[in-house]
Amino acid sequence: MTGIQSKRRFIVIALLCVALGGALLRQLSEPGSTARDVGTLLMLLWLPIIGNVIAWLIAKVRRPVAAEPVGFEAGSTFHPHALVELTLRASQLPSEDSLVLEGEHRCALVVDNEGFSARWIVAPGQAFRRGTAQTLQVEFLKPAIALPRFQRDAAFRMLVAESFVGDGRVLELLGHD
Incomplete structure (x- = not known):
């Protein structure tokens, strides 16, 4: 895994943990309180992650299949240049x-x-x-x-x-x- 990939993984995990903490805060808070509103905002942090996952999947689907590498034909005559x-x-x-x-x-x-x-x-x-x-x-x-x-x-x-x-x-x- 490259350095960028590990940083991205860390960011995704951190944002999901914050969103889970927000869900827990929202669940334990009184309706209409500031704590409940903060919990709701923290829960919204998962949206960019889902957007990035969907964008990655779309790019994977649209990515063309790599062409076969072009090379010398098997058994072709050698013509030095x-x-x-x-x-x-x-x-x-x-x-x-x-x-x-x-x-x-x-x-x-x-x-x-x-x-x-x-x-x-x-x-x-x-x-x-x-x-x-x-x-x-x-x-x-x-x-x-x-x-x-x-x-x-x-x-x-x-x-x-x-x-x-x-x-x-x-x-x-x-x-x-």
Whole structure:
């Protein structure tokens, strides 16, 4: 639970307790007394809470379903757009310090604060250790958008899941569209 969520929960609980106290005060007071009127006012504190709950439910109902993430089609042919020098960061844990094996690897390449979906391939029979610079071909999911940001000598970071795992730079752009 985030800090804001816990503060909101505390406020809701506090206002409901005040409203319950107001109901109790109203019940125990004489009709027409000031204490009964104060109890009535305290009971009205639950109204904003109910309004917020109803607004939250309406927003939940109206919220569109998240679209499937767009990515490379399974089994699609690899068409490289750039030749890059990539250095994957060495793992801090010896148990996770393993070779990068052959096959397709997907990631986001980040320039400044913009990320672009990409994939790269380690050739069959090849593998390399993290921390060593490798020259690899990269294919972008949307090359028309990505390539203007990945000109020769452009520096980038590699993002996989929620972690930056490597750094690199563009060596050259390849002639594929």
